[in-house]
Amino acid sequence: MKRIFNTNYNHGSLDFALLLLRIGIACFMLFHGLAKLTPILNGAPVQFGDPVGLGEKLSFFLTVFAEVGCSLLLLFGLATRLAVIPLIITMVVAIFIIHSNDGFGKQELAAHYLLVYVFLLFSGAGRFSVDSLISRKSGRRRSF
Template sequence: MKKILTVTPASQATDLALLIARLGIGTLMLTHGIPKLGMLLSADPLPFPSVMGMSASLSLSLAVFAEVICSLFLLAGLATRLSAIPLLFTMAVAFLFIHAADPFGVKEPALLYLLGYLVLLLAGGGKYSLDYLLQTTTRK
């Protein structure tokens, strides 16, 4: 568990690339998550699919958690690897279930996000993240 929260040393270019990836992917995903949050808070019937036997409201709640809360954590670089897991899973569900019958061009964005989250899961937040700041202050 400790390793998943650790920031490993990298070059300045790699740390900058991870910052750009976190900020870019996190911000772009918020454009998908915030409308879903509005849907969830609305009193209107949910126009959201039920997935894998879950109700539409539970599916939407999990998508909102991943796309809004976890994206905000990514933007801050806080628990980056852990935050990438729900996002990765959400994009896998979108690619494999929600858009399964759609042409590749429609489901391609989910796959692109999935790949970005996989990179962040493997690489972590980098030096320009709260993960790094917390790691260095706890060592002193």
């Protein structure tokens, strides 16, 4: 019973939880992003909104870059803190511009993604990542 309310944590468990979170959210968003990319690979014209005034094609490219490219980086834990920044921007645009008039039901999924990406921005990838391997090779120590 004492263990249920224990607020101490094990670093190994935390690193494993970060691995599961990172891989899970990366796979979900990668699947979401690849669905956008499939029509283009089949030769269909780009039909995408222009929510921030950058143009339809550039908005599409930036969204696919975030959802596919950055999700792949996140999957491996490579440049994690940098990779989540475009994903955070994409989710903020989805919540506050694309779905601003749609109510919470349409905003909820993007808000879940946003919450996880902000968490990963602060936490980093954890020990089971390419970032950790690079950090160890460069001699930098992990500080708490």
